[in-house]
Amino acid sequence: MKADFPILARQVNGCDLVYLDNSATSQKPLQVLEAVDEYYRTCNSNVHRGSHTLADEATSRYEKSRETVARFIGAQKSEEIVFVRNTTEAINLVAYSYAGKFLQTGDEVLLGIWEHHSNLIPWQQVCLKTGAKLVYTYPTKDGLFDFNDYKSKLNKKTKLVAVTQASNVLGTIFPVKVIIKEAKKFGAVTVVDGAQSTPHMPVNVKSLGCDFFAFSGHKMLAPMGIGALYVKSDMYNQMEPFMTGGGMILEVEEDKATWESAPYKYEAGTPNVSGAVGLARAIEYLQKIGMDNIRNHEVELNKYALESFASSTLHILGPTDPAQRAGLISFYFDGIHPHDVSAILDQRGVEIRSGYHCAIPLHLELGIGPTCRASWYLYNDKKDIDALVEGAMEAWRLLL
Amino acid sequence: MSDQIYREQFMEIYKSNANFGQMDFPTVTADQVNFICGDKMTLQLKIVEDKVVDAKFTGVACAVSKTSASIITEEIKGKSVNDLKKLTEQDMLDLIKFDLTASRQQCALLCYHALKKALENYGKKR
Numbered sequence: 326m327k328a329d330f331p332i333l334a335r336q337v338n339g340c341d342l343v344y345l346d347n348s349a350t351s352q353k354p355l356q357v358l359e360a361v362d363e364y365y366r367t368c369n370s371n372v373h374r375g376s377h378t379l380a381d382e383a384t385s386r387y388e389k390s391r392e393t394v395a396r397f398i399g400a401q402k403s404e405e406i407v408f409v410r411n412t413t414e415a416i417n418l419v420a421y422s423y424a425g426k427f428l429q430t431g432d433e434v435l436l437g438i439w440e441h442h443s444n445l446i447p448w449q450q451v452c453l454k455t456g457a458k459l460v461y462t463y464p465t466k467d468g469l470f471d472f473n474d475y476k477s478k479l480n481k482k483t484k485l486v487a488v489t490q491a492s493n494v495l496g497t498i499f500p501v502k503v504i505i506k507e508a509k510k511f512g513a514v515t516v517v518d519g520a521q522s523t524p525h526m527p528v529n530v531k532s533l534g535c536d537f538f539a540f541s542g543h544k545m546l547a548p549m550g551i552g553a554l555y556v557k558s559d560m561y562n563q564m565e566p567f568m569t570g571g572g573m574i575l576e577v578e579e580d581k582a583t584w585e586s587a588p589y590k591y592e593a594g595t596p597n598v599s600g601a602v603g604l605a606r607a608i609e610y611l612q613k614i615g616m617d618n619i620r621n622h623e624v625e626l627n628k629y630a631l632e633s634f635a636s637s638t639l640h641i642l643g644p645t646d647p648a649q650r651a652g653l654i655s656f657y658f659d660g661i662h663p664h665d666v667s668a669i670l671d672q673r674g675v676e677i678r679s680g681y682h683c684a685i686p687l688h689l690e691l692g693i694g695p696t697c698r699a700s701w702y703l704y705n706d707k708k709d710i711d712a713l714v715e716g717a718m719e720a721w722r723l724l725l
Numbered sequence: 726m727s728d729q730i731y732r733e734q735f736m737e738i739y740k741s742n743a744n745f746g747q748m749d750f751p752t753v754t755a756d757q758v759n760f761i762c763g764d765k766m767t768l769q770l771k772i773v774e775d776k777v778v779d780a781k782f783t784g785v786a787c788a789v790s791k792t793s794a795s796i797i798t799e800e801i802k803g804k805s806v807n808d809l810k811k812l813t814e815q816d817m818l819d820l821i822k823f824d825l826t827a828s829r830q831q832c833a834l835l836c837y838h839a840l841k842k843a844l845e846n847y848g849k850k851r
Contacts, residue, residue: 664762664787664832669731680762694785695762723731724739724788 327704329354340674343712348493348521348653348700349678350543357546360606364599372598373572387598390605394553397608399529407554407588408596412520413443415539415554418591419516420447422564424485430456435478436487438463438690439495442683444487444518468495468643476507483513490522491651494684495643498651505534520544521651525623527616530555542600546607551600561587568593619703623652626701626710630654633714653700661724663697669720675712730823739788744798748781753847757839761831768839772847775806782836789829793821794836810844
């Protein structure tokens with residue numbers, strides 16, 4: 326499979342590349358690169374408004390991509406998919422177009438302390454603007470979802486619950502279906518950050534029962550700059566446009582305008598058509614392998630990595646059960662800065678992430694500094710984990 | 726990053742912990758955050774008659790920022806505030822000498838940016 330990913334054949338600092346920063350972004354297979362290339366070579370045009378052949382072809386490709394995305398995540402119809410740049414934009418869209426319109430003083434927004442900044446700061450800011458209160462739920466000591474804490478914070482003032490399906494730091498896979506079910510008992514609207522789950526495991530928004538679901542294409546083999554927001558169709562009538570301008574209007578006069586229907590109402594300006602085409606091709610690639618197979622492969626690598634690190638002196642964040650984790654491990658050594666660990670791994674061609682992983686409140690809550698994070702995907706294997714463990718232990722010996 | 730970085734000379738300074746720690750009654754203190762990684766360094770200066778007589782730093786710091794801070798704090802001792810104000814980023818990189826990528830240069834310059842801020846604070850104080 327590595328042969329499908331041209332970048333994996335390159336060398337870094339004189340060593341074979343071992344790419345273990347998949348939670349940040351994935352690499353792209355030839356099939357996706359070629360689909361984007363082919364789009365530009367054969368039918369590039371602006372979508373929706375043109376009346377020529379190329380415009381029709383580009384529009385058709387764009388809308389077919391929307392259908393592919395809708396089917397992939399179990400949406401009932403393609404209109405429930407809004408194309409956006411990434412998860413961050415998707416969540417901002419919900420915060421501005423929906424939550425900002427109705428939240429008021431006394432209302433509460435409930436989210437996990439482990440949330441990525443992209444599912445935290447939009448809510449923090451919308452609360453500051455509307456006077457609503459931001460309430461956090463905290464994990465158990467093992468990094469699992471704490472139902473007692475969550476239930477104690479849910480009440481009739483809770484208007485919105487925002488939670489990630491898989492933590493980009495702890496690795497924890499959260500029981501989103503049950504979280505949503507509890508939230509619905511109080512009538513709260515639910516937003517799921519699927520950035521770390523959608524690329525790695527089967528996802529079905531209908532089964533989850535969420536109102537909004539956000540994810541990025543670039544973490545699942547697609548180009549950067551394309552992502553999607555699922556909007557349960559009955560939510561649309563409570564939303565205002567996010568941005569205004571071309572492509573999203575129905576009628577325009579000098580001093581007023583009316584809006585196109587959803588999802589176009591939320592896609593102002595020329596969209597990323599080639600990105601959508603690339604995303605659809607990436608989904609086909611993933612489906613051919615099978616999302617269950619990808620998930621099983623990553624659980625195997627989790628198990629192998631946890632076992633390989635078991636005898637060493639490093640601290641691993643999150644659940645000890647490989648099956649409760651997404652395909653990533655965050656770790657740190659006492660007294661050694663993670664940047665130095667990642668720099669020494671980089672000298673060996675092993676690319677991991679170090680820092681706060683856009684989750685500073687979680688690190689503060691855990692009382693720890695920055696951490697190293699290694700994250701795998703369908704093209705990684707046990708040899709890659711060996712290179713990680715050897716390099717990390719070399720860093721430890723050198724820096725201690 | 727060059728594979729030369731974590732070599733003997735660098736590691737010697739890193740492990741020396743030179744000037745790492747806190748002093749009592751500093752004249753000025755400044756915090757500086759590395760915008761790339763969020764790491765924070767606190768620099769303390771003791772200044773007597775417009776001359777830095779002692780310098781110490783603390784914080785969450787990688788080996789590059791810590792080693793560079795050890796070198797910079799050692800260098801500025803005995804120098805006048807006016808001379809220190811003239812120092813540029815390039816002067817600091819020339820002083821540190823390690824071969825660094827652009828992102829690791831920010832680590833190396835964290836102490837320098839804290840120094841700039843500390844000198845500004847000193848100016849305001851006077």
